[in-house]
Structure formats: structure tokens, C-alpha cells
Amino acid sequence: MTAVNVIYINGLGNVSPQKTTDNNHFLDEVNRTQSNRLACIEPNYRDFISPDILRRMGRLIKMGVASSRICLADSGCGMPDAIITGTGLGCLEDTEKFLTTLIRNKEELLTPTSFIQSTHNTVSAQIALLLRCHNYNYTYVHRGWSFESALLDSVIQLRNGRTSTVLTGGMDELTNGSFEITSRLGHWRRKPVDTFELFTSTSRGSIAGEGSAFFLLSTTASHGTYAALTDILTFNRKDSVKSLPSILSGFLNRSGIMPEEIDLAVCGMNGDSTSAKPYKELTDSVKNAGIAAWKHLSGEYMTSSAFGLWMASMIMKHGQVPEAAVVRNCGDRPINTILLYNHYLDLNHSFILIRKP
Amino acid sequence: MPSRIFVTGLGFISGMGSNVQENLTSLLNLRSAIGPIRHIETNLKDELAVSEVLMTNEELMKYAGLQNTEVYTRNTLLGIVAANEAFSHACLNNHPGIRIGLISGTTVGGMDECEKYYQDFLTNDSKNSFISTYDCADSTEKIADNLGLKGFMTTISTACSSAANSIMFASRLMKAGKLDCAIAGGTESLTKFHLNGFNALKILDKQPCRPFDATRNGINLGEGAAYLVMETEETNKKTGNTVICELVGYGNACEAFHQTASSPDGTGAYLAMKKALDMSGETPDTVDYINAHGTGTDNNDLSEGRAIEKLFTGKVPYVSSTKPFTGHMTSAAGSAEAIISILGLQNGIIWPNMNFSNPMPELQFRPAGEMIRSVNMKVVMSNSFGFGGNDSSLIFKKHGIH
Numbered sequence: 161m162t163a164v165n166v167i168y169i170n171g172l173g174n175v176s177p178q179k180t181t182d183n184n185h186f187l188d189e190v191n192r193t194q195s196n197r198l199a200c201i202e203p204n205y206r207d208f209i210s211p212d213i214l215r216r217m218g219r220l221i222k223m224g225v226a227s228s229r230i231c232l233a234d235s236g237c238g239m240p241d242a243i244i245t246g247t248g249l250g251c252l253e254d255t256e257k258f259l260t261t262l263i264r265n266k267e268e269l270l271t272p273t274s275f276i277q278s279t280h281n282t283v284s285a286q287i288a289l290l291l292r293c294h295n296y297n298y299t300y301v302h303r304g305w306s307f308e309s310a311l312l313d314s315v316i317q318l319r320n321g322r323t324s325t326v327l328t329g330g331m332d333e334l335t336n337g338s339f340e341i342t343s344r345l346g347h348w349r350r351k352p353v354d355t356f357e358l359f360t361s362t363s364r365g366s367i368a369g370e371g372s373a374f375f376l377l378s379t380t381a382s383h384g385t386y387a388a389l390t391d392i393l394t395f396n397r398k399d400s401v402k403s404l405p406s407i408l409s410g411f412l413n414r415s416g417i418m419p420e421e422i423d424l425a426v427c428g429m430n431g432d433s434t435s436a437k438p439y440k441e442l443t444d445s446v447k448n449a450g451i452a453a454w455k456h457l458s459g460e461y462m463t464s465s466a467f468g469l470w471m472a473s474m475i476m477k478h479g480q481v482p483e484a485a486v487v488r489n490c491g492d493r494p495i496n497t498i499l500l501y502n503h504y505l506d507l508n509h510s511f512i513l514i515r516k517p
Numbered sequence: 518m519p520s521r522i523f524v525t526g527l528g529f530i531s532g533m534g535s536n537v538q539e540n541l542t543s544l545l546n547l548r549s550a551i552g553p554i555r556h557i558e559t560n561l562k563d564e565l566a567v568s569e570v571l572m573t574n575e576e577l578m579k580y581a582g583l584q585n586t587e588v589y590t591r592n593t594l595l596g597i598v599a600a601n602e603a604f605s606h607a608c609l610n611n612h613p614g615i616r617i618g619l620i621s622g623t624t625v626g627g628m629d630e631c632e633k634y635y636q637d638f639l640t641n642d643s644k645n646s647f648i649s650t651y652d653c654a655d656s657t658e659k660i661a662d663n664l665g666l667k668g669f670m671t672t673i674s675t676a677c678s679s680a681a682n683s684i685m686f687a688s689r690l691m692k693a694g695k696l697d698c699a700i701a702g703g704t705e706s707l708t709k710f711h712l713n714g715f716n717a718l719k720i721l722d723k724q725p726c727r728p729f730d731a732t733r734n735g736i737n738l739g740e741g742a743a744y745l746v747m748e749t750e751e752t753n754k755k756t757g758n759t760v761i762c763e764l765v766g767y768g769n770a771c772e773a774f775h776q777t778a779s780s781p782d783g784t785g786a787y788l789a790m791k792k793a794l795d796m797s798g799e800t801p802d803t804v805d806y807i808n809a810h811g812t813g814t815d816n817n818d819l820s821e822g823r824a825i826e827k828l829f830t831g832k833v834p835y836v837s838s839t840k841p842f843t844g845h846m847t848s849a850a851g852s853a854e855a856i857i858s859i860l861g862l863q864n865g866i867i868w869p870n871m872n873f874s875n876p877m878p879e880l881q882f883r884p885a886g887e888m889i890r891s892v893n894m895k896v897v898m899s900n901s902f903g904f905g906g907n908d909s910s911l912i913f914k915k916h917g918i919h
Contacts, residue, residue, distance in 0.1 A: 243771070249652055250674070259628075259635060259710060267560040267713055275714030276776050276904070279624055280653065280674040285905025288771040294788055297771035297907055298682060301623075301653040302672040309671040313686060316693045341638045345649060396667050507658075 167318050168517055169386045171235025171376030173227040173329075174470045175200050177369055178457050181226070183234050186474045187482040190457065192356050196349040197339055197368040198459035202226075209290070216273065217286070218254040220247075220333040223372040224283035225290065228327060234384065235376035240327040242296035243284050244314050246306030248332050248462020250280030256337045283331060283372075296323070304504020305394045306330060307463040311512065312392050314377050324379045330466030331372030334459070339368055347460070349431070358431035358456040359487065366430035369459015373466035375473070386473040387498070387514040390415050394510045397438075404438055405445035408499075411511050422449045423495045424481065426472045428465060428502030430455040435506050442501050443488070449499075450490025452481045465502040465510060472498045472514055522688045524913065525758035526607030526746025528599040528702075529856050531843045532568030532739055535580065536602050541860050544868060547888065549842050551725045551737050557629075559709045565721055568739030568844025569707060570595060583663070588646040590627040591740075593656040595849075596704030599742035600660045603700055607746035607758050615697040615752055618669035619661045620687045621744075622679025622703030624848045626653040629708045656704055669696060674848070676903030677810075678769075679703050680743065681851025681911055685767040687747055697752040702744035702852030711847070712738060718777065726813035726845075728838035729822065729884040731875035733813045739844020743852035760916040762859055765896075766799065768792025772906025779816050783824030785908035786810075786900065790828050793910040799896050801829045804912070806867055808858040808899040809884070811838020812845055821900065822880040833882035835889070837870035851901035855911055858897040862915055865892045 174180040177198035178191050191201070205214050205222050208229040214222065224245070232238065254277040261270060276282075281299040288297050296317065300309035307330030314326040342348065349365040358367060377389060393411045397404075409419055425446050429439040443451050452475065458467040475481050479495055500512040529536065532550025533543035543550065550568040554561070557569070572580060577594040581601060589597070600619070604610075609617060630647035631638070637645045649655070657672045669690070673682050680703025687701035715721050715738060722735035747764060748756060770792065772785030779785070794801065810821055818838075825833055839857050846853050861868055870884035895915045902908045 248654075258714065259632060262632070262710065262713055263635060267709065270713055270717040272714060272717035275711075275717060278714070279676045279904050281676055281903070281905040281907055282776065285771065285773075285776060285907065288773045288906070289776070292773050294770050294773050294784060296769050297675070297905070298686070298769070299674050299907075300671055301626075301674040302657060302670070303652060303654040305654075305671055312695075313689070316689050316695075319693065320689075337639060341648060344638070344644065394669065394671075396670075398662075398667055 167315060167389045168378050168381045169375050169389055169473050170378045170382045170384060171231045171237065172386060172470055172473055173231030173234060173374040175203060175223045175227045176371040176458050176467055177201060181230055186478055187484055190484040194352045194354050195367065196352050197334060200370055218251045218277045220251045220253065220331060221277065221283055221286050224329065224331045225286055227372040228287045228329060228374045231327065231374035231376050236382065237325050237376050239291060239293055240325045241323040242317050242326045243288055243293060244298045244310045244326060244328050245284040246300040246310035246330045246463055247280055247283065248303050248306050250301065251277050251282050252333055252335045252338050254278045256335055303462050304508030305510065307466045308392060308394045308510045315392060318377060318379055326377045327374060328377055329372060329374035330463030332370055332461040332463045334368050334370040342368065355456045359429060359453065362433045364433055366432045366455065366460040369461050369464060371458050371467050373470045381517055385517045387476040388517045390513040390515050392512050397509060404441045408445060415513060417497065419446055420448060421497050422446045422499045423493055424450045424452060424490055424498045426452045426468055426498055426500045428455060428468060429453050430460045438503055438506060450481060451488035452485040453487045454485060457484065462504060468500050468502060469512055472500050476514060476516060520692055520749040520751060522691055522747050522749060522764045523753050523760045524745050524747055524762050524764060524859065525760060526603040527856050528601065528603030528606065529743045529853060530570060530595055530598045531741035531846060531853060532570055533842060535598065544842060549725060549871060551841065551844055557707050557709060559712060561712055561716060565723060566725055566737045567707060568737060570740055588650060589659065590650050591629045591706035592623060592627060592704050593659045595706055595740065595742040596621065596656045596660045597663050600664060600700055600744045603744040603746045604664050612756050615755065616668055617666055618687065618690060618696040618699045619657060619666055620671055620673065620683040620699055620701040621657040621660060622673045622683040622848045623653050623656055623705055624674050624676050624679055625705055625708045625711050627651040627655050628710045629706050632709050675907035676905060677847050677850055678901040678903035678907045678909040679848035679851065681901035681909040682769065684745060684852060684855060684911060685769060685909060688764055688767065691749050698748040700744050700746055703849040704742035705740055705846060705848040707738060707740040720814050722813060725872055726841055727872040728811035728813040728840055728870055729818050729877060730873050731877050733815065733818060735814055736812050737844040739846045741846050741853060742849050743856050745852060745855060762862055762913045762916055765914045766793040766797025766912035767910065768796065769909045772908060774906055777904050779820035781820060783820040785906050786821045786824035786902060787827050789908040789910040790824065793912050797912040799912065802832055804834045804896050804898050805894040806861060806897045807834055807836045808854045809836050809838045810900040810902045811840055813840060819879055822877065826881060835867045835885045836882065837868050837885045839868050841871035851909065855899045858899045859913055862894050862897045862913060865894055866890055867892055
């Protein structure tokens with residue numbers, strides 16, 4: 161078995177608060193709103209799922225299945241060797257439904273449907289079920305590292321030489337209940353904000369979001385390859401003696417590149433003044449690179465880095481940053497190396513490195 | 518280079534006991550932990566048989582030496598107790614140079630407090646301190662904090678195979694050179710949420726469960742946590758920790774049959790066991806014992822039994838489900854039963870499949886009815902299957918045998 165060095169992103173599928181389900185368009189028409197929560201623009205699910213199955217499915221499952229279908233079709237892969245997902249909170253709508261009924265009915269007259277769909281692995285299991293895919297199937301559920309863990313596992317699977325394609329995705333849904341609770345925790349702006357002024361109007365809190373993005377990762381390139389997935393790192397900054405720039409240079413060093421070689425940094429800044437500092441440190445340490453952001457388009461959620469990687473992959477293919485995502489222009493500099501940096505509540509930090517294939 | 522993965526520490530809390538030794542004593546004395554509900558406030562209190570950890574949350578806090586500065590869900594408390602035991606067992610504090618990761622499985626997460634205070638979270642303006650402990654990662658983060666771990670950590674949720682999948686991912690991370698050592702397993706507390714969920718599915722037995730029995734009638738849910746310390750062969754040379762056994766094989770497959778039911782022919786179970794066996798380099802006739810998933814449901818035991826017969830054609834090794842001892846510990850079952858299998862391997866014991874008396878007409882083999890001692894054991898397999906058809910199998914081998 162030979163070790164695999166390059167991993168290619170050969171397909172994308174994204175259901176998000178933007179018009180992202182058609183890969184022939186890349187944010188050429190942007191949804192700009194005045195809000196503190198963003199909801200997905202959902203596709204016509206009947207295009208992807210038969211009506212009798214659709215009727216019983218929870219919302220996150222529908223979003224997950226549709227985005228995985230778009231991704232598989234985009235890549236031309238019919239049966240992946242593995243399905244690996246990450247979700248911070250899983251199927252919240254079904255969980256809340258079962259919990260609320262349990263409380264209201266005082267444990268009487270419960271039906272199992274929403275309980276069955278409440279487990280976090282339901283999305284990856286349903287994708288496998290509809291494909292009749294008996295291969296490796298995993299779900300990671302660690303806050304801002306959920307999608308990153310799925311991606312890391314995918315890379316390990318592909319590098320071991322036994323797996324040649326992995327369908328990897330990150331998804332979370334926003335419900336009224338979860339919005340209410342996280343509002344109490346101070347996660348969101350108290351008043352609606354113009355999403356395009358999220359980064360300039362500094363105050364506490366971000367805007368809530370949701371989405372499901374899938375990637376077909378492969379050991380071989382195809383005509384439609386978007387980018388090469390080079391490396392990924394999750395890290396914790398609790399009591400860390402290392403500064404962010406030194407963690408970054410250690411990470412880039414593993415791929416033999418210098419911070420100056422980063423053409424574009426795609427960052428998870430979210431307009432929350434209390435968690436802006438790490439992004440500032442990062443953007444200061446890649447002075448010559450362009451900067452792009454995505455959370456004014458997707459909102460903040462535990463697996464929003466999946467939207468970030470979708471955007472970075474599209475940028476690599478198109479060779480330019482869509483106007484709506486530009487934070488700092490990189491001029492005419494060709495985009496060959498993109499660093500993705502995200503953190504969730506300053507607890508779960510991650511770097512993802514992609515390069516021109 | 519593929520490294521060998523050694524198990525060097527164990528930590529285990531269940532209805533049978535608060536540490537590995539107490540659990541072993543219960544197993545040896547055929548003491549089942551299944552009984553009536555004591556702690557959890559539910560209408561099902563007098564209806565169901567479960568396996569609860571005896572200690573209350575306050576007692577668990579005291580037992581784990583925790584201060585009142587943080588709030589802990591029961592899930593987290595159980596996890597801390599078991600992870601602490603595993604960590605101290607392998608004396609990891611004396612080796613600062615090695616990269617230690619934590620991989621933990623859970624599914625209900627902090628639901629035990631969430632179901633008590635959900636209305637409060639939504640409507641009460643005075644903040645409830647459990648408001649941010651619902652998600653699955655909360656227990657993992659707190660277990661890591663408690664052990665002073667600052668490196669890699671993640672949480673896996675594949676329902677009842679979560680802990681087995683944590684052990685597999687930990688091994689792969691080490692083989693890929695990402696970690697030198699890992700604490701892997703799972704934790705799950707009983708909640709009203711999943712007691713009622715399983716009850717609505719009509720797969721809970723009011724009597725003690727009878728896996729692989731023709732009269733089996735469902736599951737007894739259980740709670741607890743179990744963690745293994747695993748290290749690479751190279752790391753073990755540095756730590757000098759006593760090797761308990763080696764993790765030689767694992768397999769993961771998806772049934773892709775139904776969200777909660779197993780296929781009648783056990784496709785997922787067969788594939789998971791087959792992959793594990795192929796990886797281990799063992800053959801069907803060198804496996805000494807299978808700790809079956811054996812939930813006691815009509816569906817699982819038939820499906821798993823058929824898969825075992827298909828893989829171990831003509832010569833099925835000793836098989837037992839130890840769920841009549843522990844109850845079904847759901848997300849912690851994979852690591853709990855891995856430890857029970859390892860304790861059998863260490864002590865040369867085949868654990869009995871308690872409550873078995875009537876053979877299933879569909880199967881040729883019978884589970885081990887009684888405890889068998891002084892068995893020369895080398896290789897044990899442990900199965901864990903979950904909702905979504907997420908099926909996993911682990912193989913452990915006695916150390917120093919080629």
C-alpha cells in the first residue's frame with residue numbers, strides 16, 4: 161500500500177442562507193438582510209428525496225441529504241468509501257420535539273419517530289441508507305471541532321491507502337428554541353444588524369446561522385477538482401504558552417510553506433467584539449495576504465467552518481474572491497494557497513490549508 | 518510505519534461498581550446490577566428494570582474530588598470518574614513529553630439536566646448554570662480539564678457504538694502519528710429522554726434482559742463510563758507502563774438498512790466483524806471469545822447471531838452478552854464491554870450470558886450459559902452496534918503472543 165500525499169476536493173454541495181445549491185454560480189447574487197439570525201434557503205427537496213421518505217424526515221436530515229446528493233452529483237462519485245460527518249448539536253428540531261412532548265404530556269403518549277431521528281448520527285446514517293452504502297460511517301460532535309474532526313478522520317482514512325473517496329460534511333440547524341437559549345448566553349446581537357455591516361459595527365454578539373456543506377474528497381484528481389486539501393489542525397488555546405503566529409508557523413511548516421506564501425486567509429470573524437482578537441492576531445501575521453470572511457453570509461454555528469471551506473474551495477477554482485466576501489483585497493496576487501482559520505468562542509480553534517491542485 | 522497499539526490503563530464505573538476492581542468482583546460473583554429505578558425521577562420508575570450507578574451526583578462529585586466551582590452533569594461526572602481511574606492506572610502524569618489525546622463517545626450528553634430545566638433555559642431570566650452543558654462535547658471538555666489535558670480532543674456520537682468508535686479513532690490517530698497516547702471510551706447517564714424514547718419504541722424489558730434466549734423481550738438500559746489508555750509501542754518504551762493487551766483489529770460498517778432496526782441477515786455486524794478479523798491477522802478459529810452486542814431485543818440478537826454464524830462457520834467461539842450484568846450502557850457500552858472482554862482475557866474467564874435458558878430456534882450456537890474459568894485465552898472480540906446501523910467490532914490480543 162502506498163502512502164497518499166495529495167487529497168483532492170472533487171465535489172461540493174452546500175445548503176446555506178445563501179443561494180449555494182447550484183455550483184455553476186458562486187455568490188454572484190447575495191442575500192443581504194437586516195437580522196440577527198439567518199435561515200437556510202432550502203432547495204426543493206423533491207429533487208433529491210422521494211416524497212414518502214421526505215414526509216418523515218427532520219429538517220437537518222433533509223438539508224444534509226440534499227447537500228450530500230448535490231456533492232456526489234458534482235463529483236461524479238456514486239458510492240463513497242466512507243461517509244463522515246460533523247455536527248455540533250445534531251437533529252435539534254427532533255430532539256426538541258420529543259423533549260417538549262415528553263415534558264408537556266408528562267411522559268405519556270409518546271411516539272418514537274422524533275426520538276429515532278434525534279440522535280446525532282441520523283444524517284450520516286440516512287445518507288448511507290439512501291445510497292445503500294455499507295462502508296465506514298462516523299459522526300463527530302465536538303462543538304467548533306465537529307466538522308474539523310470529520311475532516312481529520314477523512315484525511316487519515318485517505319492517507320492510509322485503503323480508502324479512495326470520502327463524503328465529508330458539516331451541518332447544524334437553528335431552531336427557535338436553540339436561538340432563544342443561545343441568545344440568553346449572549347451569543348447574538350440584541351438588535352437586527354445589516355449583515356454587510358457585521359464587521360464594522362462592533363458590539364457584543366454575532367448573528368446566528370445554520371447550514372449543511374459536503375465535500376467529496378478523493379485520492380485522485382478529476383476534471384472538476386476544486387482544490388487540494390493539504391493539512392488540518394485543531395488546537396486549544398487554554399493556558400497555551402504559544403502565540404497564534406507561532407502555532408501557525410508550526411502548522412505551515414508541516415507542509416513546508418512559510419506564512420508569506422499564504423495568498424488568502426479565509427477567516428471566521430463573526431462581528432462579536434469579545435472574540436475578535438484572535439482573528440486580528442492572525443490577519444496581522446499574514447500581512448501580504450488577502451482576507452476574506454464568510455459568517456455575514458452564513459451566520460455563526462458550530463460547523464460553520466464547513467461553509468468556510470466551501471467558500472475557500474470555490475475561490476480556488478474561480479481564482480478570485482467574490483466581492484461580498486472581501487475583507488482585505490490582495491490585489492492581482494494569484495490565489496494558490498488558502499489558509500482557513502476559525503474559532504468557536506475562543507475555545508475550539510482550527511486551521512485548514514488548501515492549495516491549487 | 519504502522520505502530521502496534523497497547524492498552525495500558527483501564528477505568529470503569531457502572532451499576533456493578535465504581536472502579537475496575539469492583540466491577541470485576543461483581544462479574545466474578547455473578548452480581549447483576551439490574552434493578553428498580555432509584556435516582557431518576559420518571560413515571561416509568563416502577564415499571565422498568567435498569568442498571569443505575571449507585572452514587573448520587575453529589576456523591577460522585579465527592580468521589581471524584583471535585584469542587585463546586587463548576588456545574589457537572591451526571592454524564593460528565595461518570596466520565597470524570599472512569600477517565601481519572603484509567604489515567605492514574607497508566608501513570609501518565611510522569612511523562613510530560615508525550616502527546617496525549619482524549620476521544621470520548623456520548624449521545625445523550627447533558628440531557629439529564631436539560632430535561633429538568635428546559636423550560637427554565639427558555640423562559641427564566643435568572644441564568645441556570647446548566648444552560649450550556651447540554652451538548653455532547655461538554656463532558657469531553659470537562660474530563661480533559663480535570664486531567665489537565667490541553668492537546669487533541671474530540672467527541673464521537675454514533676449512538677450505542679460511540680465508545681467502540683472512540684477506541685478505533687484513537688488507534689488510527691496514533692498510527693497516523695498524530696498522537697502518542699490516547700484516553701478513549703465513552704460515558705452515558707440515564708435520562709428520562711432516552712428511557713422514554715426506548716420505551717416508545719417498545720424495546721425495553723420490564724424483567725432482567727435475556728440476550729440470545731428464545732423468550733428475550735428487550736433491553737434494560739444502564740449507565741456508566743469506561744475509558745482505556747492506549748499508547749503506541751514506541752511510547753510504551755518511554756512510559757514503561759505494563760501492557761495489559763494489544764488492540765489488534767477493528768472494523769466499522771454501516772447496515773444501511775433501517776434507522777433503528779438491524780437487518781435480518783446481519784450485514785453490518787458481519788462486515789464490522791470481518792473487517793476487524795482481517796485487520797487483526799487472526800482467523801475465525803483463533804478467536805477465543807466474542808462479547809456480543811446482545812441487547813436482548815428480538816431483532817438484534819437474531820441479526821447478530823446470524824452474522825456470527827456466517828463469519829465463524831461451523832465453529833462459533835464462546836459467545837456471551839454481558840448486558841444482564843451492566844444493562845445496556847448505550848454510548849459507554851463499547852468501552853465498558855471492551856474492558857469486560859479484557860478482564861476475561863487477563864483472568865482466563867469466559868463471562869456467562871446470564872438469564873439464558875431457551876435456545877433460539879434460528880441459531881445453531883448457544884451462548885456461554887455459565888462462567889468458565891482457567892481458559893487459555895489469547896484473542897477476544899467485542900461488538901457494539903448502534904442506531905443508524907453504525908456497527909463496530911474490536912479485537913484485543915494477549916500481549917507477548919505471536
